[in-house]
Amino acid sequence: xxxxxxxxxxxxxxxxxxxxxxxxxxxxxxxxxxxxxxxxxxxxxxxxxxxxxxxxxxxxxxxxxxxxxxxxxxxxxxxxxxxxxxxxxxxxxxxxxxxxxxxxxxxxxxxxxxxxxxxxxxxxxxxxxxxxxxxxxxxxxxxxxxxxxxxxxxxxxxxxxxxxxxxxxxxxxxxxxxxxxxxxxxxxxxxxxxxxxxxxxxxxxxxxxxxxxxxxxxxxxxxxxxxxxxxxxxxxxxxxxxxxxxxxxxxxxxxxxxxxxxxxxxxxxxxxxxxxxxxxxxxxxxxxxxxxxxxxxxxxxxxxxxxxxxxxxxxxxxxxxxxxxxxxxxxxxxxxxxxxxxxxxxxxxxxxxxxxxxxxxxxxxxxxx
Amino acid sequence: xxxxxxxxxxxxxxxxxxxxxxxxxxxxxxxxxxxxxxxxxxxxxxxxxxxxxxxxxxxxxxxxxxxxxxxxx
Numbered sequence: 001x002x003x004x005x006x007x008x009x010x011x012x013x014x015x016x017x018x019x020x021x022x023x024x025x026x027x028x029x030x031x032x033x034x035x036x037x038x039x040x041x042x043x044x045x046x047x048x049x050x051x052x053x054x055x056x057x058x059x060x061x062x063x064x065x066x067x068x069x070x071x072x073x074x075x076x077x078x079x080x081x082x083x084x085x086x087x088x089x090x091x092x093x094x095x096x097x098x099x100x101x102x103x104x105x106x107x108x109x110x111x112x113x114x115x116x117x118x119x120x121x122x123x124x125x126x127x128x129x130x131x132x133x134x135x136x137x138x139x140x141x142x143x144x145x146x147x148x149x150x151x152x153x154x155x156x157x158x159x160x161x162x163x164x165x166x167x168x169x170x171x172x173x174x175x176x177x178x179x180x181x182x183x184x185x186x187x188x189x190x191x192x193x194x195x196x197x198x199x200x201x202x203x204x205x206x207x208x209x210x211x212x213x214x215x216x217x218x219x220x221x222x223x224x225x226x227x228x229x230x231x232x233x234x235x236x237x238x239x240x241x242x243x244x245x246x247x248x249x250x251x252x253x254x255x256x257x258x259x260x261x262x263x264x265x266x267x268x269x270x271x272x273x274x275x276x277x278x279x280x281x282x283x284x285x286x287x288x289x290x291x292x293x294x295x296x297x298x299x300x301x302x303x304x305x306x307x308x309x310x311x312x313x314x315x316x317x318x319x320x321x322x323x324x325x326x327x328x329x330x331x332x333x334x335x336x337x338x339x340x341x342x343x344x345x346x347x348x349x350x351x352x353x354x355x356x357x358x359x360x361x362x363x364x365x366x367x368x369x
Numbered sequence: 370x371x372x373x374x375x376x377x378x379x380x381x382x383x384x385x386x387x388x389x390x391x392x393x394x395x396x397x398x399x400x401x402x403x404x405x406x407x408x409x410x411x412x413x414x415x416x417x418x419x420x421x422x423x424x425x426x427x428x429x430x431x432x433x434x435x436x437x438x439x440x441x442x
Contacts, residue, residue: 038421051413067417132391163430169408174397184428200384217430221408225400233403238405246428252412254428262405269407280427302427314414334414340425359423 024102024129025135029054033123033365040338040358043073053287059100065093067108070168076301076347076354079341080304084150088363089114096187116194125165131169140165152192157190167294175225175235180218189212198297199289208296219256237263246280252303254280266352268318274336288344301354312336327368334362354355377409 031052038045047068055061069089095108104127112119125140144161150272167181192209199205228236233318260274283303285296314334320327338358346353393401400406409415419432 003389030413034413034417036417049413049417052418065413094410132395134393165431171398172392172395173403175400176403177406181431185430215428215430217428217432219431221433223406223408225403225406233420235400235403235405240408242433244431246427246430248427250427252427254426256428262410264405277424278422278428283427302425308426314411332414334409334418336418360418364411364413365409366413 002258003164023128024099024104024133026055026058026097026099026104027053027059027063028304031367031368031369032086035363037361038358039139039359041075041340041356043071043075044070045069060098061096061099063093063095064297065091065095076137076356078289079127086208086337087114089117102128102133103127116151117142117146119146120147121161123163123202128152130242135171136169138167138169139169147191155194157194159187159189159191162186175227177223178233179221180235181221183217185215185217192298193300196300198287198299200293200297201291202289205293205297207300210250210296213248215252216248217244217246237261240274250283252280252283254278270316270318272314275315276336277307278310279307281305282344288346295313299345301342301345304344304345306340308338308340310336310360315351317365325369329365329367332362332364332366334360334364 007361008272032050034049034051036045036047047070049065049067051063051065053061053063067090069087069091071089072085073089074085089112091110091112093108093110095106097104097106099105105122106125108123108129110119110121110123121142121144123140123142125138127136128136129136140163142161142163142165144159144163146159146161148157148159149155150288162185164184165181166183167179169177169179171177181268182227188211190209191211191213192207196207197204198207219242221240223238223240225235225238228234238261238262240258242256244256246252246254246256255278258274260272262270264270282305283298284314285294285299286297286298288304288305291298312335314336316332317328319329319331320326336359338354338360340358341355342353343352346352371440403409415433422432
């Protein structure tokens with residue numbers, strides 16, 4: 001049985017090996033400069049972001065990224081249990097991609113630091129094209145190590161994270177493709193927040209979380225392109241559909257559905273209206289107010305049952321082509337309005353189920369060279 | 370021969386078959402290279418939105434953008 005299985009794998013490998021090779025391509029040489037703004041649930045988060053990518057000798061592409069969050073105000077957790085605060089988070093990333101025939105290999109490192117939280121992440125990925133470039137198989141592995149602190153104290157705990165990714169992208173026709181992706185995440189360590197409290201018979205007590213969490217997520221995405229009615233043969237718009245199913249060992253199950261429509265209005269403008277729906281169930285150890293003391297107790301609204309709707313649009317304006325040594329440049333605007341409604345998380349100030357809305361805005365300049 | 374072997378043999382046959390006649394010819398692939406057909410047209414924007422979702426939802430993984438860090442509360 002083992003021999004026949006091995007022979008089967010050999011046949012499959014040989015089948016793939018004789019495919020005519022169509023070279024994969026490196027990502028575009030591109031630089032983006034962004035300012036982002038989030039205002040919702042009593043919290044305001046703003047800051048700049050930068051992403052620059054450049055290839056060398058058409059085989060290697062490197063990128064560097066910088067991202068800053070300046071967080072002010074206080075969310076409902078903080079309002080009801082602690083003082084408002086001001087916080088800053090800096091994220092820096094470096095990555096390299098190496099192209100060999102129809103295989104793209106990537107390696108990246110990201111560091112994120114706040115006064116009370118540091119995260120270091122290393123990731124490796126391989127994407128391989130088969131069936132004359134119509135199918136792309138991808139594998140990814142990510143290792144993360146976080147250090148959790150508490151401002152003004154010597155408190156320090158660790159979190160280790162391991163992520164496994166598997167994907168297949170398939171071109172079905174000249175205007176239709178799909179992507180199926182799986183990601184498993186294994187976490188161990190201190191997984192709760194040192195600031196948040198649970199409620200036990202109305203009294204605030206420290207939260208207690210399990211020391212491990214494993215999760216699985218599967219996403220299916222599809223893109224369909226449409227031809228211009230006035231200019232036959234020209235692609236003028238595309239419809240994007242996505243669905244993700246998530247479950248974890250804390251008994252949380254979540255569904256995410258996304259739809260967007262991208263359309264070129266003329267040679268200058270490209271617009272993209274979009275909608276996103278998210279729904280999740282609660283963790284097994286979540287309660288708005290515990291009646292008896294349990295081994296694990298959480299009152300984190302992100303672990304409660306809730307849903308959110310997000311409606312927004314993105315617009316890109318083409319500034320110029322073939323000028324200033326650049327291939328082209330665009331100015332982009334993005335706005336989303338999101339509403340979060342919690343089934344079983346009481347706003348202790350009003351006694352009603354908590355809900356909030358958020359405004360998410362981005363403006364960014366992109367240049368290709 | 371077991372079922373697993375037959376499935377592998379069928380996949381191998383399929384892969385060889387496909388290699389001789391791609392169902393979308395190279396000259397038909399212009400649209401596929403267009404940014405409109407990309408799963409992530411603007412990585413910087415998608416990464417940011419992904420981070421916004423990651424810190425407010427329990428679900429993570431299998432996303433178009435890759436969020437990072439904490440920035441919670």
